[in-house]
Amino acid sequence: VFPDRVSACDAAAERVAHALRSAVATRGQAILGLATGSTPEPIYAHLVKLHREGTLSFANVATYNLDEYYPISPLDPNSYRSYMHRHLFGAVDLPANRAHVLDGTVPESAAAEHAAQYDRWIAADGGLDFQLLGLGRNGHIGFNEPTDLSAEAAMRLPTRLVDLHPTTRADAAKDFGGESRVIPRALTVGVAPILAARSILVVAFGPNKAESVAQSLRGPITAQVPGSLLQAAPGTVTWILDEAAAQAL
Ligand code: F6R
Numbered sequence: 001v002f003p004d005r006v007s008a009c010d011a012a013a014e015r016v017a018h019a020l021r022s023a024v025a026t027r028g029q030a031i032l033g034l035a036t037g038s039t040p041e042p043i044y045a046h047l048v049k050l051h052r053e054g055t056l057s058f059a060n061v062a063t064y065n066l067d068e069y070y071p072i073s074p075l076d077p078n079s080y081r082s083y084m085h086r087h088l089f090g091a092v093d094l095p096a097n098r099a100h101v102l103d104g105t106v107p108e109s110a111a112a113e114h115a116a117q118y119d120r121w122i123a124a125d126g127g128l129d130f131q132l133l134g135l136g137r138n139g140h141i142g143f144n145e146p147t148d149l150s151a152e153a154a155m156r157l158p159t160r161l162v163d164l165h166p167t168t169r170a171d172a173a174k175d176f177g178g179e180s181r182v183i184p185r186a187l188t189v190g191v192a193p194i195l196a197a198r199s200i201l202v203v204a205f206g207p208n209k210a211e212s213v214a215q216s217l218r219g220p221i222t223a224q225v226p227g228s229l230l231q232a233a234p235g236t237v238t239w240i241l242d243e244a245a246a247q248a249l
Contacts, residue, residue, distance in 0.1 A: 015238065031127065032132070033066060033189065036134075040087075068102040070185045078176060118189070143187075154223035200233055205245050214248035
């Protein structure tokens with residue numbers, strides 16, 4: 001728990017950089033799962049700074065983003081592909097063909113196959129060394145929204161096309177100019193590939209996240225709070241919070 005977002009994001013970025021460097025040193029490449037949203041923006045700014053200073057290279061990195069609105073053009077400023085280009089991809093030496101974002105332009109009849117192929121690409125790269133996560137106000141991870149499934153069934157969810165939860169649509173309203181204009185569906189990396197990451201870093205800030213942070217960390221493991229499924233992850237899970245997000249712990 002950090003006193004403020006700036007120090008928390010600096011620490012988070014140093015952890016991402018450490019995970020990247022140690023995977024490259026031991027395996028020759030690093031496979032990173034990345035998040036979008038407002039929380040990680042300063043983390044990407046810090047990584048770009050390290051790259052500009054010459055201490056961090058993405059030359060031997062592949063990235064897999066968590067989610068993308070559906071349908072959406074990659075050129076739409078609200079697409080997560082364009083977010084990643086603005087905040088990271090356009091400013092570092094990550095090979096363009098190693099920067100994966102789910103494709104919001106695939107025809108709906110091909111969406112399931114595209115999602116399954118994304119999981120196969122992650123597996124073919126040896127799985128995720130590191131997954132960066134934000135947490136939704138409703139406890140979602142990626143766009144794995146609260147569900148009535150059993151926790152065991154939710155933990156097996158693959159990458160797929162989903163409907164966004166009303167809370168998620170409300171939170172995205174500012175980006176789309178009103179809640180009714182928010183694209184109501186998305187492609188999301190599933191709970192299963194997220195949990196399989198060798199190391200997971202969850203970052204959450206502000207009083208709006210306090211309840212879902214507390215339920216995720218201290219509550220029962222339930223698919224109604226997808227963040228709580230992280231308690232069952234076989235790898236290392238680290239949470240970086242500011243004091244406001246930690247206030248209900
Ligand atoms: C984004 C994502 C989401 C966000 C979450 C928090 O790729 O998968 O789960 O991490 O909605 O969003 P912010 O950071 O905007 O509060």
